[in-house]
Amino acid sequence: MGDILDNSTLFFKIFRNIFLKEEIFKHVKLYRKYRSNTIFKDSIKYRLFKFKEYLSTMEYSFSEHYKIPDVDTLTIGNNFWGNNKQIQSVPKRFIPSSVTNLTISKPYDERSNIDPKESLCNFIPPSVTKLNLLKYKNPLKVGDFHKTLESLSIVLYKTEKLENNCLPNGLKDLNIYGFQSVTFSTNLLPFSLTTIKVNGINLSSMDFRHLVHLKYISVETFNGDLEKGYFSEGLESLLIFVKNDFLIRVGSLPKSLKKLFISEYKKSIEQGILPDGLQSLNICGECEKDFEIGALPSSITYLDFGPYSKFLRKIKVGVLPLSLSSFHIPNYPFEIEEGLLPKEILSLTLPNNFNQIIKNSLLPNRLIHIDFGKIFNSIIPPYTLPETLKSIRFGECFNQEIYPGTLPNSIDFIVFTSGFNKPIRKDCWPKSLQDLDLGNSFESDIEPYSLPSSLKNLIINGPFNKIFEPNTLPLNLISLKLPQPYTKEIHANLPNLKHLLIGTTSHYEYFLKRDIKDYDDLELLSILKF
Structure with a gap:
């Protein structure tokens, strides 16, 4: 001491x-x-x-x-x-x-002859634990690597085959890139691996049973199906970016699995395929049958059907697990039925073709974030959106009036992608709003005092070119981005403004006028160019 x-x-x-x-x-x-x-x-x-x-x-x-x-x-x-x-x-x-x-x-x-005595081990010190050879285009040999190596990234070319015992026994992380004409045998992998990523090349099978320490697998193509016993207990993440047809057998996925990502899966997800304890599921493809109640484990908190959700069959009420907190179904072709969405969902991406009138009973009452998809342009009746909402994103078509109560006061982040062009009126916007993006179409009026005093960041990317009347822009504004057509003088006194962007031109004149007494401090202002 x-x-x-x-x-x-x-x-x-x-x-x-x-x-x-x-x-x-x-x-x-x-x-x-x-x-x-x-x-x-x-x-x-x-x-x-x-x-x-x-x-x-x-x-x-x-x-x-x-x-x-x-x-x-x-x-x-x-x-x-x-x-x-x-x-x-x-x-x-x-x-x-x-x-x-x-x-x-x-x-x-x-054209050059590779000397057989040439060894990476003579060049690399044993202190190296992470080695990237993705741009090293010479064949790899036994003895190239020190036993101290823990992480390795390599490329296998069309005619190259990895030698037995080439990879060090202490290796933990392996990234393999290559070409589909190369078939790689999982028997060449050292038992010490905890993470493996295989991109481009074809695996001889998905039999990883000898890799008892494996926690993470990411592959593209492989031969055969997923059979029982292929994965040891302890595997936590499995990502399959597959381009060939395969089947997941019941019992083939270990109970330790927490995250599963599968693209272009064409078979049915039957009860017993997904293990109890699974927390995150991304699955895309054209399923043969409807999801049965109970097929999705009650442990799942994140579910994303991805861009291929348009091939899904209609999801029955009761199929989605009550444990869901994040649900994304961007291309689902059917209407959302009342009761379909579990009440515990916090983050929701609705289908791109969703255009239903919002009802209190339709959306989960604990939502924090909602994305309405592309074509949504229905009226939102006042006080129908959950009072727990923090952020909301509208798609390309939404252009409805915002009335008092349309947007709950809990919201602090709003994005209009494009399409929105309604006047901004007083007492219609959330009092806690901090970030507002009015999108690519906005050119309407903004009434004085209509933007809440809490607003810090405002973006207008549309054809807007109107004078900001006094008391239009809130004093707490930190960042303001306006479109290239904007040519008006900004007379508002914004003492907290640090970022002002007008198209591709830096509007430094505003700061020169505002801070003429503190000219030396101008270097602290971030005047950005796009």
Whole structure:
């Protein structure tokens, strides 16, 4: 305890020294400026660069060999390998032992002979735990990797096959990219894997039973179906971006599964296929049969039928689990029946063809966010939207009057995509509103005092070109974006405004007039260009 107090006293004595404090700030500023990724493609510029000791991430992409600073993240670029340079010609401690995250780009020249003695292991220090070889185009061999490697990204080309025991036994994360003409055997995968992502190439099967530590699987194409016993208990996430027909057998998905994503699934989801305990389900495709009550486990909180929901059969009342808190069904071709949506839903995306009149009994009464889809243009009767709503998004067609009570006072975020062009009238908008996007069609009047004083961000992207009358824009406004046609002078005094955008032109004149007494502080204002 005494040592801590002594050290604290010493620190404050040093910090109170003006010279030492300025030195500390100077080095902190230099570190913040140069710590991020810096690319060097010229040896002269690299040698003249004075702040190498502040680098933490860099790309080395020229052929000469110079000392690399003790960075954490390093990329060896294409230009390093000029004149068919071989790995064994690079000095053994060229890459510093501080590097833990390494990316190697090396173009492959079919005319050059690859020396069999060439090994990545001679070039990469054992400190590297994450290795990206997505732009390394030479074949991989046994002995290329240290046992300390934990994360690896590789590419397999059309004629390339991975050797047995090529991947280190301690590997945890593996990303494989390639071409569909390559069939990859799951037997080549080390048992230590916890995460695997396979993109482009075809898996020999989905039999991962020997990978007992696996938590996450993401694949595209594979042979066969999902059979019972293919996955060990412990798997939590399964993502299948499949382009071939397959079947999920009852009992094939482990009880530990929490997240399931399947695209273009064409079979029926029968009772017993989805495990109890599943929390998140994304599924797209043309189902053979209706969903039966009980097919979707009562543990599901997130359900998304995605862009292919137009192929769904009509969902019966009672099919959706009561546990749902987030539900998205953008292309569902049927009307939403009363009682279909569970009352616990907090976030809802309605179908793009949804145009029903809103009733109190139609929507869940605990909704926080709602997206009305593309064509919705029905009148919203006052006080029918839930009082719990925080954000609302309208599609491309909504153009109805907003009356008192149309939008509950709980809402703080509203977006009109396009189509909306009704006057903004007093006492019609939520008192808690902070963000308002009036969309691409708006050119109507905005009455004085109609926008709530809570508003901080206002966007108008349509043909709007009218003068803002006094007391139209609220004093708390921080950001204002207006369309390119806007040519009027803004006379309102907005003391909190920091961002003003008019089309592609920065409207800096407003700030010059407003802050003429505080001209030196103008650099603090963010005047952006689009």
